[in-house]
Amino acid sequence: MSGAVLVTGAAGLVGRAVASTLRREGTAVFGLDLADDPGGSIVACDLRDARRLAAITQSREISAIVHCGAVSxxxxxxxxxxxxxxxxxxxxxxxxxxxxxxxxxxxxxASSAAVYGRTPEDVMVEEERPLHPTSIYAASKVAGEALVEACSHQCGLSGVSLRIAAVYGPGRRTPCAIRDLILAGLEGKPACLSYGRDQRYHYVHVGDVADAVVAAVRAGSIRKPAYTIAADRGITMGDLAELVRKIVPGPPVLVGDKEDPLSDPQGPYDLDAVARDLGWRARITLPEGIRSYAAALLQEI
Structure with missing residues (x-):
């Protein structure tokens, strides 16, 4: 691959992991984020500023764009x-x-599985399912997907959207139930989750997400406009709490049965298309991911 891969949101959870994976494989990366990286690997750019974006990229040979920079x-x-x-x-x-x-x-x-909105919990969620976002964030991702697909048809761009499930793992700064449960166990504190005891959640480790993005960058051709990126067919919050406590012992976790206002109830995801077309499946199981995440968080305490 000649030229660098432009990665936006390169200081964020997914963008940083993507940039690291690409560099490890020998690919040059040109990272953008809202602030400069003191180490010099990221250039500051507000992506809403088209002139600034054009100016800082004009002298660069770019082989692909990975767009992770957004309200996340x-x-x-x-x-x-x-x-x-x-x-x-x-x-x-x-x-x-x-x-x-x-x-x-x-x-x-980098889209989101939130674009599906609410789905029947006993029906498999395939990429062709109509999208019914229930938040402005999800609606903005639907719009982004539509723009990428339209540019692919009208302008000859080879674009693809990855509908990424809830990402967990080292480096996450926004709220994360898995991190909160691990930390409560490590610190010997009780934990209480108000929502989702019987509601299915879909998680995927940040390392697996990076591998999926790189697979999309390197794919010879793109057969579908969008693919779902998740580790498996999901887990209820009640079962997740039990799993974390088996791996990280601590005080019992109380999980409420109210519906989570920030996460739509959804059925299991069909992940066959991304495996077939991009050769990707998650390699990190949820128990393995929790163990490695706990080890990383223990170093920070």
Missing amino acids: GPALHRDDPGYVARTNIESTVNLLELAVARGIPRFVF
Whole structure:
């Protein structure tokens, strides 16, 4: 692969892992985020500033764009939906314009499994399912996916969206039930989760997400506009709490039975398409991921 892979959100959880994986495999990376990296590997750029984006990339040979830079979840900026929509949609438009103008052959968009909205809990969720977002964040991801697909048809871009489940693992800074349960156990403190005892959640380790993104970057061709990225068919919060306590002993966990206001009830995900087309399946099981995450968090206490 000639040229560098442009990774946006390169200081964030997924972007940082993607950049690290690419570099480990010998691929040059040009990282962008809202602030410079003191080490010099990330350049500051507000992706809503099209002129700034064009100026800092004009002298770079770019072989692919991986767009991870965005408001990263439905819990963030809920009191300012306009900011969420403008940030996520404008940044995607500017990057797509850059890709088309420069003839960049591959565009990978970090979308979210939140785009599916509520689904019957006993029906498999396939990529062709109609999308019914229930948050502005999810709606902004639907819009991003639509723009990527439209540019692929109209402008000859080879674009793909990855509908990523809840990401956990070292480096996550936003709220995470797995991290909270691990830390409570390590610190010997009781834990109480208000929601989701019988509700299915879908998780995926950040290392697996990075591998999926890199697989999408390197794929010879893209057969579908979007793929779901998750570790398995899901786990209830009650079962997750029991699993974490088996791995990280501690005081009992109380899990409420109310519906989680930030996570839609969904059925199991069909993950066959991404395995067939991109050659990706999660390699880190949830128990393995919890063990490694606990070991990493123990070093921080």
